Amino acid sequence: MLNYSTSEENYIKAIFHLQQEDGTVTTNELAAELKTKPASVTDMMKKLKTKKLVHYEAYHGFRLSNEGKKLALIIIRRHRLWEFFLAEKLKFSWEEVHAVAEDLEHVSSKKLIDKLDEFLGFPRFDPHGDPIPDANGRIETSKQVCLTELPLNKTAIVCHVSDQSSEMLEVLGHKNIMIGTRLEVKKRFDFDNSLEIKTGKQAATTISDQLARNIYVKTA
């Protein structure tokens, strides 16, 4: 069932990401995304069509078939689990993980990935806050986002704090914020980027930019 080349996998993953927005993807879009030429994209689309991974009619764009989507989620799972591993276990910084994961994602042993998942404690989000598909390809629909980027008045749930120091936990405890807390940002002060937030039925509190940077939330 699965034994695809690095090139095929990179195309499938890129189509998956592009069609999230557009629905259907064009030749030029994909060529730009993959830093290749439109002619190369057409060649590859013909091949992926015969392999039943994409729906494609000449001149009318393409989108992934169900098979193609399943494959994309497998590759995304590998990519994000490796990113998590690199950040969490090897202490790579946030920005470094992507490039290395871009290569590691093409090592295709199913057992490797499932054991890695287990070793990492079945993490749900990669270091950029993107959800990690599970072994069956199921993926959380809502993206994890830093509290600093949450739009005003949008209800969200705290799902991760990146700094676990006792100082951090002290201030969180005092403000009654923990994993699972439902909150909304009511105001954002441009002067110092501090936030006024509302949690449940309590009075509003203010959160510094410093603190907000370490809190990740999921929109419901």
Added chain:
Amino acid sequence: MLNYSTSEENYIKAIFHLQQEDGTVTTNELAAELKTKPASVTDMMKKLKTKKLVHYEAYHGFRLSNEGKKLALIIIRRHRLWEFFLAEKLKFSWEEVHAVAEDLEHVSSKKLIDKLDEFLGFPRFDPHGDPIPDANGRIETSKQVCLTELPLNKTAIVCHVSDQSSEMLEVLGHKNIMIGTRLEVKKRFDFDNSLEIKTGKQAATTISDQLARNIYVKTA
């Protein structure tokens, strides 16, 4: 300096292993090792020669240049560190690690490998007992081997015990065996595979097959 294809890397590694025995490697030998055809080997040797990784004169075999040896040790380092990771952290069995490492070894980030090495605690031997080259390409010359495979009357030093249970440590303590102990196998009883060993100036002791299987030694 280093950006070689998966194919080039597999050839370099295979030549390294073959020339350990032979000194110089032949076309047919290498073709057999890599399950490819002699004609393909000749093609690749021409390429590796222009890249200065091998010394090669038509019809007279080949061996790695210094550059080639350095590259081989980098690839072997990657391979064995991944094998150690798979066995130690992901609980892969002994026999499963090689195939997966055969792919992982071609991910070429130097930082990835050095951080992995650190994360693993700078292991000196892979799960098969082969030594792991360090970040500078230095490699231990003597291979680690299970006590069950040590030839009679050959002095060796205990370097690893794979079972660290308190029961195991109890029996080892009683027999005065620990990491660093110098020993020789004096006799091997076919009936139960038990061993009579001699350590330093003490009287000989007997070790069961069960115990011996968990002790690894390095010949001096």
Added chain:
DNA sequence: AAATATTTTTAGACAAACCTAAAAAGAATT
């Protein structure tokens, strides 16, 4: 509805890594 501009596909070429079959070189036998 033409004319023009943009996008996409086709045609033809190239490098990498492999193959088979034939030729050449070297080694072993007589």
Added chain:
DNA sequence: AATTCTTTTTAGGTTTGTCTAAAAATATTT
């Protein structure tokens, strides 16, 4: 030293994934 056997190389071909340049289809303007 000539013949025979074995090994190695060359010649020519295939597949995969890329490219440029030209042609065809589609979209946008006028």
